[in-house]
Amino acid sequence: MAENFDSSRPIYAQIVERMKAKVLSGEYPPGGALASVRDLAQAAGVNPNTMQRALAQLETEGLVRTERTAGRFITEDTALIDALRAATAETMVADFLEKMKEIGYTPAQLTALIEAHTEGKA
Amino acid sequence: MAENFDSSRPIYAQIVERMKAKVLSGEYPPGGALASVRDLAQAAGVNPNTMQRALAQLETEGLVRTERTAGRFITEDTALIDALRAATAETMVADFLEKMKEIGYTPAQLTALIEAHTEGKA
Amino acid sequence: MAENFDSSRPIYAQIVERMKAKVLSGEYPPGGALASVRDLAQAAGVNPNTMQRALAQLETEGLVRTERTAGRFITEDTALIDALRAATAETMVADFLEKMKEIGYTPAQLTALIEAHTEGKA
Amino acid sequence: MAENFDSSRPIYAQIVERMKAKVLSGEYPPGGALASVRDLAQAAGVNPNTMQRALAQLETEGLVRTERTAGRFITEDTALIDALRAATAETMVADFLEKMKEIGYTPAQLTALIEAHTEGKA
DNA sequence: GTGGTCTAGACCACC
DNA sequence: GTGGTCTAGACCACA
Numbered sequence: 001m002a003e004n005f006d007s008s009r010p011i012y013a014q015i016v017e018r019m020k021a022k023v024l025s026g027e028y029p030p031g032g033a034l035a036s037v038r039d040l041a042q043a044a045g046v047n048p049n050t051m052q053r054a055l056a057q058l059e060t061e062g063l064v065r066t067e068r069t070a071g072r073f074i075t076e077d078t079a080l081i082d083a084l085r086a087a088t089a090e091t092m093v094a095d096f097l098e099k100m101k102e103i104g105y106t107p108a109q110l111t112a113l114i115e116a117h118t119e120g121k122a
Numbered sequence: 123m124a125e126n127f128d129s130s131r132p133i134y135a136q137i138v139e140r141m142k143a144k145v146l147s148g149e150y151p152p153g154g155a156l157a158s159v160r161d162l163a164q165a166a167g168v169n170p171n172t173m174q175r176a177l178a179q180l181e182t183e184g185l186v187r188t189e190r191t192a193g194r195f196i197t198e199d200t201a202l203i204d205a206l207r208a209a210t211a212e213t214m215v216a217d218f219l220e221k222m223k224e225i226g227y228t229p230a231q232l233t234a235l236i237e238a239h240t241e242g243k244a
Numbered sequence: 245m246a247e248n249f250d251s252s253r254p255i256y257a258q259i260v261e262r263m264k265a266k267v268l269s270g271e272y273p274p275g276g277a278l279a280s281v282r283d284l285a286q287a288a289g290v291n292p293n294t295m296q297r298a299l300a301q302l303e304t305e306g307l308v309r310t311e312r313t314a315g316r317f318i319t320e321d322t323a324l325i326d327a328l329r330a331a332t333a334e335t336m337v338a339d340f341l342e343k344m345k346e347i348g349y350t351p352a353q354l355t356a357l358i359e360a361h362t363e364g365k366a
Numbered sequence: 367m368a369e370n371f372d373s374s375r376p377i378y379a380q381i382v383e384r385m386k387a388k389v390l391s392g393e394y395p396p397g398g399a400l401a402s403v404r405d406l407a408q409a410a411g412v413n414p415n416t417m418q419r420a421l422a423q424l425e426t427e428g429l430v431r432t433e434r435t436a437g438r439f440i441t442e443d444t445a446l447i448d449a450l451r452a453a454t455a456e457t458m459v460a461d462f463l464e465k466m467k468e469i470g471y472t473p474a475q476l477t478a479l480i481e482a483h484t485e486g487k488a
Numbered sequence: 489g490t491g492g493t494c495t496a497g498a499c500c501a502c503c
Numbered sequence: 504g505t506g507g508t509c510t511a512g513a514c515c516a517c518a
Contacts, residue, residue: 025226104147107240118229269470340462348391351484362473
């Protein structure tokens, strides 16, 4: 059940990114319990230390709370989650527009491209 | 005159990215001459070896051509440039939409966000 | 009625610390009776085993005495209490001054800081 | 040359604390270079991974900057250092006064104790 | 059972 | 040479 990781970036960082997305999207509901480090590590096909590192980072960001012997839980602070989702989206949009502009795309061309994609999946 | 680099990613890769963007946007016109490795390195504030590596990669991708005695030139193959720009844009758009979807944004919300950004700068 | 505990330190140790402070300050008077382990645990919002461990340590230090049938009592040895309070204060002051010195505060600066605090609350 | 560590607290946390104190006191001057991870680890008598963890934390706090292949450097942001020193001192003083109050010391008694100490060393 | 820490050692990219 | 990452495995305290 090992997940796919891009070897050009640290595995722990990719795990952080994916788990963060799950929290922001609600797939991991606020207050919900996480599986144990060992289980999560096995599910992802990585060493428990690697998974622990990812979880530690999520904790420093406030998305995850650790209870010494009971396990880890998603934060119940929905305001934090919402704020982070908005900030993340904002950054992504700004970066995306910036990069597209750098390779010579105008906003009009962009809109066309995006519509082509979203309609294709609709 | 040293540029800003993100220390979490290889410098040479960041240079490749920036130069590639300049070619794709036309800021570096097809067939145009590039400055010497030494000058480019000094301008970017990096080790010449690092700049050399970046240029080598651009050459591998066909965007830059080396002429033994005359120096380096941007490719004149505008078809290649256009194809690469389209492919790059395609990948960026797909990745962007995928990531936004992962954190729970619907296409409609996305459109609104993007419009807010492009209008704000227009 | 669960108290607040710092999850980075053992809960039982934090309970010991707080109860010890109450004995040293006289909030728990010498010879006074303690509530049952179960009640204390419930009041603190911890597992009875955890409270038991805290009380055992207090007993080891001589601050608490257990009478088989009647329950637990604060020691009546006021000399012990006074000595412990003095020793604790001594250690705290020494540690505090040492730490402040390590981050570059002179005794004079210290005095000013402390006065600012005590006056502010006075 | 192994340093002394308190086995009741994580070694990496104690290293963080000591290095932070050295930065705040100026023993590690702003902009100064740090020894390599391996050397620092050897000097402290710990595993390089442990030292790296401590340095990583100092970096997240902004006190240390890492340059990919050149090594680590103390931040040159003296404003940050000063602010952190003031904040640290503030916290220490508040905690200290709070704890002393909890074990029954009045501000007056405190002042006497501190003066006894500082005079003793003067 | 849980999370946390530490060691040892290997491998890698970068410059 | 530098820092960074990952694995493997052990040990511990806590509840």
